[in-house]
Amino acid sequence: MTPGISHMDGEAGSSPPAVPLPDLVRVLQQLFLSRALTRAVPEHGLRAWPVPRSSAVPLAEGILDAAAVCAATMMRAPSREHGGGSSEFLATSPHLPGGALARGVTAQRWLAGAVGPPVPGSDPAPPWGPIPSLGLPGPFPFPGIAVQVLAGMTLPQQDPDGSPGTLHWPAVGVVVAHRSALTSGAVHEGFNLAAVRRSALVLVLGSTEDGPPGEGSPPRPELDDVAEAYGVRAVRASALDIPILLGELGRGLASVRRGEGPLLMEVDARPGEDGIRDPLTVLRDRVIRAREADAATVAELEEDARLELDEAIRRISNPTSGYIGGTGPASPPPEGASP
Amino acid sequence: MTEDAATPPTPEHASRTSRGEPSTFLEAIAEALFEEMIRDEAVLLLGEDIGEYGGAFKVTRGFLDRFGPDRVVDTPIAEAGFTGLAAGAAHVGLRPVVEMQFMDFISPAYDVITNYIATSRYRGAGAQPLVIRGPVGGGGRAGPFHSQNVEMAFFHTPGLNIVYPSTARDAKGLLKAAIRSDEPVIFEEHKGLYRAPFLREVLPVDDLVIPLGKARTAREGEDVTVVTYGMMVHRCLAAARSLEEEGVSVEVVDLRTLLPLDDDHIMESVRKTGRLLIVHEDTRTGGIAGEIAIRVNEQAFEWLDAPIARVTAPDAPVPYAPDLEDAFLPDEAEIARAVRYLAKY
Numbered sequence: 001m002t003p004g005i006s007h008m009d010g011e012a013g014s015s016p017p018a019v020p021l022p023d024l025v026r027v028l029q030q031l032f033l034s035r036a037l038t039r040a041v042p043e044h045g046l047r048a049w050p051v052p053r054s055s056a057v058p059l060a061e062g063i064l065d066a067a068a069v070c071a072a073t074m075m076r077a078p079s080r081e082h083g084g085g086s087s088e089f090l091a092t093s094p095h096l097p098g099g100a101l102a103r104g105v106t107a108q109r110w111l112a113g114a115v116g117p118p119v120p121g122s123d124p125a126p127p128w129g130p131i132p133s134l135g136l137p138g139p140f141p142f143p144g145i146a147v148q149v150l151a152g153m154t155l156p157q158q159d160p161d162g163s164p165g166t167l168h169w170p171a172v173g174v175v176v177a178h179r180s181a182l183t184s185g186a187v188h189e190g191f192n193l194a195a196v197r198r199s200a201l202v203l204v205l206g207s208t209e210d211g212p213p214g215e216g217s218p219p220r221p222e223l224d225d226v227a228e229a230y231g232v233r234a235v236r237a238s239a240l241d242i243p244i245l246l247g248e249l250g251r252g253l254a255s256v257r258r259g260e261g262p263l264l265m266e267v268d269a270r271p272g273e274d275g276i277r278d279p280l281t282v283l284r285d286r287v288i289r290a291r292e293a294d295a296a297t298v299a300e301l302e303e304d305a306r307l308e309l310d311e312a313i314r315r316i317s318n319p320t321s322g323y324i325g326g327t328g329p330a331s332p333p334p335e336g337a338s339p
Numbered sequence: 340m341t342e343d344a345a346t347p348p349t350p351e352h353a354s355r356t357s358r359g360e361p362s363t364f365l366e367a368i369a370e371a372l373f374e375e376m377i378r379d380e381a382v383l384l385l386g387e388d389i390g391e392y393g394g395a396f397k398v399t400r401g402f403l404d405r406f407g408p409d410r411v412v413d414t415p416i417a418e419a420g421f422t423g424l425a426a427g428a429a430h431v432g433l434r435p436v437v438e439m440q441f442m443d444f445i446s447p448a449y450d451v452i453t454n455y456i457a458t459s460r461y462r463g464a465g466a467q468p469l470v471i472r473g474p475v476g477g478g479g480r481a482g483p484f485h486s487q488n489v490e491m492a493f494f495h496t497p498g499l500n501i502v503y504p505s506t507a508r509d510a511k512g513l514l515k516a517a518i519r520s521d522e523p524v525i526f527e528e529h530k531g532l533y534r535a536p537f538l539r540e541v542l543p544v545d546d547l548v549i550p551l552g553k554a555r556t557a558r559e560g561e562d563v564t565v566v567t568y569g570m571m572v573h574r575c576l577a578a579a580r581s582l583e584e585e586g587v588s589v590e591v592v593d594l595r596t597l598l599p600l601d602d603d604h605i606m607e608s609v610r611k612t613g614r615l616l617i618v619h620e621d622t623r624t625g626g627i628a629g630e631i632a633i634r635v636n637e638q639a640f641e642w643l644d645a646p647i648a649r650v651t652a653p654d655a656p657v658p659y660a661p662d663l664e665d666a667f668l669p670d671e672a673e674i675a676r677a678v679r680y681l682a683k684y
Binding site for chain 1: 380407409412414415417419420421422423424425426427428429430431433435450451454455
């Protein structure tokens with residue numbers, strides 16, 4: 001069994017089918033930018049959505065971002081604009097930078113959405129505007145509705161070339177949410193229906209706290225229980241090993257496309273030997289070690305992300321951009337503070 | 340429509356029109372669903388017990404045999420879930436028709452209907468061509484969980500249409516229009532009308548589609564306008580007939596579509612009679628009478644010769660006890676009393 005992956009219904013000792021992996025450098029690029037965005041809002045004092053930089057669970061954004069970026073990477077044609085006719089749908093919270101980037105949202109646009117609506121009467125020229133849930137009829141601030149709606153979007157349909165009763169799965173969907181989504185009855189209703197109707201849906205749940213130690217551990221018992229209750233498969237992939245995560249997502253997407261029913265996927269970080277628990281750092285080291293890019297190129301990618309972010313911040317700071325707040329303190333300075 | 344030997348038969352109750360027989364209100368609904376499913380393969384039905392069991396009121400009896408389990412979908416008891424599922428299906432080109440076993444059960448789906456479905460087009464997320472239909476209304480001794488009218492829970496939500504027919508003809512024609520609409524439609528069917536013998540009628544053989552958003556004059560009159568819908572149309576018509584013997588001429592306007600309201604039709608009638616009574620079975624506070632009254636105030640105040648009056652259910656849950664339920668529901672005598680008051684004002 002591939003290290004870091006456990007298949008609930010897999011055969012012991014068997015290797016999962018190979019999935020062609022995409023360009024890891026491109027994934028790294030996306031992760032650099034999503035990390036920069038995650039940090040930008042609190043660091044620049046933007047009035048924004050509550051991006052939980054100082055969460056008690058430090059891997060929160062890193063894991064969910066990695067899951068979203070990897071899911072979009074492994075989809076056949078992740079949508080770049082709504083209405084583009086894609087039949088592959090990715091749902092994440094609009095607040096998740098990695099999810100937005102994965103759906104094709106630019107850094108500037110994400111920040112514009114984070115900062116708020118334009119001042120009335122100003123000229124909100126593109127690319128400013130609300131964050132679209134690209135490829136999706138979103139946004140999906142609530143995972144329950146995302147699961148329900150995507151379960152409906154990925155229903156099997158009569159194969160137009162087949163005999164009556166021959167089904168095919170013209171659309172697939174991935175919902176990326178925090179594992180706490182399982183506390184929502186709406187998520188269960190949607191996932192149960194997906195299971196009953198055999199929708200082509202992958203529900204990726206990021207666990208942001210440490211899991212039980214040891215690579216290759218199965219999904220947490222509570223996720224296994226949920227999967228068993230709905231008669232679906234559950235797999236677990238480490239967020240710390242991006243190639244493995246990509247491979248598991250690729251296999252999951254292939255299985256739901258074949259009509260094998262929805263898949264529950266846990267993505268988390270578990271204590272490893274090197275003690276590094278950040279998907280981005282692990283991937284950066286790996287890319288360099290494997291000579292997929294040299295250290296200078298990787299540093300350049302990171303710098304590019306920073307420059308793109310700086311440009312986005314600069315445009316938001318420009319009063320003519322018409323956005324309320326711009327940069328500055330999120331709340332008025334205390335009385336008596338020097339200007 | 341033609342059927343070969345291998346095709347399961349058309350359910351008898353969904354094909355009366357093709358045999359020249361009269362249809363009940365319920366049969367008209369079944370015909371609308373059946374004909375639309377034949378016409379458009381994108382139409383599918385979802386709901387609790389609608390397949391094997393044929394629905395709590397047997398509207399879809401025989402549909403499963405004809406269309407199969409992928410178009411007649413028995414769902415778990417999960418109104419939010421299957422309404423959300425329908426929203427997703429609508430996004431990818433299907434035209435789902437969701438049956439709430441009783442419309443009282445729509446409340447768990449309030450979130451997805453108001454936050455997702457109703458806002459979809461406004462958010463740039465595209466159309467939501469789906470229908471949510473089911474039985475409403477009291478009089479069946481079914482108590483507060485199986486007797487409510489739900490229109491006002493959704494009336495103030497932009498992006499929705501609400502339809503509430505009163506005749507077999509309207510039920511069929513409006514439901515077909517609702518299924519063909521690109522907008523989400525909540526379609527209320529008063530269960531007291533389902534098998535009412537007096538509503539049996541021979542329906543047109545031609546494709547019967549009645550546009551949404553258009554009221555109709557159920558009875559012409561000169562002295563007082565009564566605006567109403569659903570079961571109350573028939574109570575108001577009965578009151579109008581008895582008042583005619585007293586020399587009071589009552590015009591009854593059947594709204595048919597509650598959202599959007601047909602302001603033009605209402606104003607035209609009010610300008611003719613100068614007196615307006617609004618009657619609904621739904622409870623009083625926040626009822627549609629309040630909205631209609633203010634619109635008439637805004638658009639036809641100068642034509643009024645009397646204050647606007649309303650007859651409604653009181654602000655209470657629908658009672659179980661038969662005597663209490665009878666007292667709860669507006670009746671012919673109450674309506675007639677209110678009309679007399681206005682006529683003499």
